[in-house]
Amino acid sequence: MTVLPVAPPTFHLYDTTLRDGAQQEGLRLSVSDKLKIARVLDDWGVGFIEGGWPGANPTDTAFFAAAAAGELSLRNATLAAFGATRRAGSTASSDPLIRALLDAETEVVCVVAKSHDEHVLRALRTDLSENLAMIADTVSFLTGEGRRVFVDAEHFFDGYRANAAYALQVVEVAAQAGAEVVVLCDTNGGMLPSQMGEVVAAAVQGGAHIGIHCHNDTGCAVANSLAAIEAGAMHVQGTINGHGERTGNADLITVAADLSLKYGWPVLSDESLARSTAVSHAVAAITHVAPNPRQPYVGASAFAHKAGLHGSAIKVDANLYQHIDPRRVGNDMRMLVSDMAGRANIQLKGDELGFDLSDRDLAARITEVVKQREMEGYSYESADASFDLLLRQETGALDPAFEVLRWRALTSDDVTDDGDSEATVKVRVDDQVLARVGEGFGPLNALDHALRAALEPSHPEVAGFELTDYRVRILETGHGTDAIVRVLIDTTDGERSWTTVGVGTNVVEASWEALHDAYLWGLLDAPQSMQRAR
Amino acid sequence: MTVLPVAPPTFHLYDTTLRDGAQQEGLRLSVSDKLKIARVLDDWGVGFIEGGWPGANPTDTAFFAAAAAGELSLRNATLAAFGATRRAGSTASSDPLIRALLDAETEVVCVVAKSHDEHVLRALRTDLSENLAMIADTVSFLTGEGRRVFVDAEHFFDGYRANAAYALQVVEVAAQAGAEVVVLCDTNGGMLPSQMGEVVAAAVQGGAHIGIHCHNDTGCAVANSLAAIEAGAMHVQGTINGHGERTGNADLITVAADLSLKYGWPVLSDESLARSTAVSHAVAAITHVAPNPRQPYVGASAFAHKAGLHGSAIKVDANLYQHIDPRRVGNDMRMLVSDMAGRANIQLKGDELGFDLSDRDLAARITEVVKQREMEGYSYESADASFDLLLRQETGALDPAFEVLRWRALTSDDVTDDGDSEATVKVRVDDQVLARVGEGFGPLNALDHALRAALEPSHPEVAGFELTDYRVRILETGHGTDAIVRVLIDTTDGERSWTTVGVGTNVVEASWEALHDAYLWGLLDAPQSMQRAR
Secondary structure, eight states: OOOOOOOOSSOEEEEOTTTTGGGSTTOOOOHHHHHHHHHHHHHHTOSEEEOOOTTTSHHHHHHHHHIIIIIOOOSSOEEEEEEEOOOTTSOGGGOHHHHHHHHTOOSEEEEEEEOOHHIIIIISOSOHHHHHHHHHHHHHHHHHTTOEEEEEEETHHHHHHHHHHHHHHHHHHHHHTTOSEEEEEOTTOOOOHHHHHHHHHHHHHTTOOEEEEOBOTTSOHHHHHHHHHHTTOOEEEEBGGGOOSTTOBOBHHHHHHHHHHTSOOOSSOHHHHTTHHHHHHHHHHHHTOOOOTTOTTTSTTTTEEOOHHHHHHHTTOGGGGOSSOGGGGTOOOEEOOOTTOOHHHHHHHHHHHTOOOOOHHHHHHHHHHHHHHHHHTOOOTTOHHHHHHHHHHHTTOOOOSOEEEEEEEEEEEEEETTEEEEEEEEEEETTEEEEEEEEESSHHHHHHHHHHHHHTTTOGGGGGOEEEEEEEEESSTTSGGGSOEEEEEEEEOSSOEEEEEEEESSHHHHHHHHHHHHHHHHTOSSOOOOOOOO | OOOOOOOOSSOEEEEOTTTTGGGSTTOOOOHHHHHHHHHHHHHHTOSEEEOOOTTTSHHHHHHHHHIIIIIOOOSSOEEEEEEEOOOTTSOGGGOHHHHHHHHTOOSEEEEEEEOOHHIIIIISOSOHHHHHHHHHHHHHHHHHTTOEEEEEEETHHHHHHHHHHHHHHHHHHHHHTTOSEEEEEOTTOOOOHHHHHHHHHHHHHTTSOEEEEOBOTTSOHHHHHHHHHHTTOOEEEEBGGGOOSTTOBOBHHHHHHHHHHTSOOOSSOHHHHTTHHHHHHHHHHHHTOOOOTTOTTTSTTTTEEOOHHHHHHTTTOGGGGOSSOGGGGTOOOEEOOOTTOOHHHHHHHHHHHTOOOOSHHHHHHHHHHHHHHHHHTOOOTTOHHHHHHHHHHHHTOOOOSOEEEEEEEEEEEEEETTEEEEEEEEEEETTEEEEEEEEESSHHHHHHHHHHHHHTTTOGGGGGOEEEEEEEEESSTTSGGGSOEEEEEEEEOSSOEEEEEEEESSHHHHHHHHHHHHHHHHTOSSOOOOOOOO
């Protein structure tokens, strides 16, 4: 098979989650979010972290101020500030945005420059030679101030298509003025991998160090990045989890894993690579954008097998059915329980959770129960803790810490400091019957407080239980508010994380069921290890 | 720039959403779901629809029975049934699964065959020559029964790497036995685009018609498909929205749009291509998998612009900032309102909704309000109807059809046929004060019923309002059940769809706010057209 190229002597992983990634619809990052993400990126092992555009908005300015004030001490990565070339008909030294770039006090600055002639003439409204002067002046001023300068050549590929000579001239002028890397940006994201090689090779031939910045508008952000790298780019820009404007940027996790595991390039250490899944989850937790289970390498489903066909064959040799060892990226293989699964899959899942389901009748009975429950709307694929409880129930191994006798919840627009909802629960715990009332914001919060109040005297560890995510999904559309609802709750006690599921026509009832199961599982005497954050 | 190849005389778009797509974690399709999706695919314009594996599970068998019984009359597409080669040491004519394939009564059958020597020896546990005999026997038997036969060469690329001669022999044997197309499957998904060309060209050189089937494990499913097509594959398999096991299959929507709009190949008519966004949404509605806003071409964000930089430049010429005209795929450009947005973006958004915000003070005031509300957790990017209400409020143009004076909701474990919840609302409508009670499953359902009861006498059109989706998102993790919650509700009246947002520490209160806004917007005298299903 085609031999892949060897790694260049210097290669840059350049992360722009904090700048271009933040352009994603629905994404909003505070200064504190940005600092947290920067620390995650630094721990992971990227070479460069683009922190934002100082002077363009208060958040980014404050981020760089905080970093300069010592709130961000990077161990591995170099911080970069993003900006633009100076305004037309002016000088770099007198441009307030260039001043803001210097004030950010970063080792690297990355300035965006127009490389598409139409954009110069129509969006920038200046002439082609002034644009070149703006680039040369800005780069040489910033290098003169002691900065390492990278130049983002905006709309480079559309520009090359329209006027290749001018686009290449922009690269040449930037490099001659002292730019360390000139990054070819597929700003509108319309390129295809088979078109990349020729264009990137033409730019590389000019002698500059070339970088690549791709968007996913043709579904090829990663492949376009790889094609550019094969053609000689020694610097790749991307974002964690592919965040970014429109369809997003190239996912730096996928690019880094492809380069490490398919090309064998040392772009990350083995230890860093094995943190990739954790990095994806950490950024998802900060951005509040749910992780994509189908994300290459690090998605929850990336090494999950459902087909009965595979289920039985995987027993032979798992490596016949996965393209890499998932542990290399900190992920793991999972067997899915589903109504498409046969007994073999249920047995494998049982093994995973520590249950002996080798008895065929028992396995068949449990398979029937799972099929029935999934028909009602339950999904155990994503709720290992609920599945564990079901297995214990069916095998007679469930020893519940408490039993609920009654519950109710009332919500109204009558709001006090203690909430707008009131709930009562009546539970039997250690042969005592306790009725407790809880207040809170929302019925689930009130129910949670009431249940905690009832359980805490006998089970003080519930004080450490914390709900970390709560997802509601309507299962049947077209039925209005009485559709069937599935609720998934993630709970943690600081060490373990577990997911439970509830189903009903009522969001409160389904939530209560998932909450109830979360406490029940958390209080099991010898719960299975279930540390995966799902 | 590199010239792309011209279209081959015959080219197949082969959809396997109903078979391989259904392997996705969390996806469950009933017979009725499958029939609905098949109708959507047929309307769209794919050449082939793989309906499932008859005999392998009751759902797929029932699907083909329903199709044969006339419940599925395809106008454009050809239905295909999926199966495997006969068992080792047997005959095709006596194999019950081959019989089930014939019983499915489809014009096309697609049989999967092993093409990786290790899989033959270790998973199938037979010898290499018997595997070839199984392929030849199965294909010639099925063609003898009048079927068009396609062969899926499973694990072809890993097989080629291990034993190229044997992998190519599988292709040759299948073609000689009468297979119309031999589909090279990257079953484990580990390929890269630059490795595709040589392998596919070797298979094409053998003389068989070659197809391609890719998964997204390296983030390159679309690019690998395109590389194979450039090397001579005349048949591409994929799924709508990229559904599929692990990281999913190649997204057939992206592949078709790339081939149509980048290569200029007539794989879909212009009218079909313009239905792509609707096809993506229709399948999402049936699968209950939320559409990916970043999906290339058809995602809600695919042509959405947030950057202040772009916001002002887009006024010059939108085509400078998008890689295609979004209407070609049935999508449209959107300006996003966000706390990163300047006044320019708010004004553009106002234009879109029909508000004149050219007054700078007014625009600045609204920008401040939006920033404040977004800080509290509101997101107007995804809730155009709530943003419309906010603009009306701020410009004094809001003429609400009703005013809520009081509400409350009670839920308990005391369930009757009318539900487990009771709600009361007191509203002023047309100078009348009405208090109404509603029962339902869950507080939102009960509140919905109570509000409808109060509004219906004066506004009978509310009977046609239907909640179609309901999404809950926790905005702050680590705060347990009292975290801030954002609720988005999609409502339709059969013609228009609109999205509203509610925020609070209480899921019921936030849901009530979104529900209230949904009725308020739906009852506006002259609501703006807002037909996009978000």
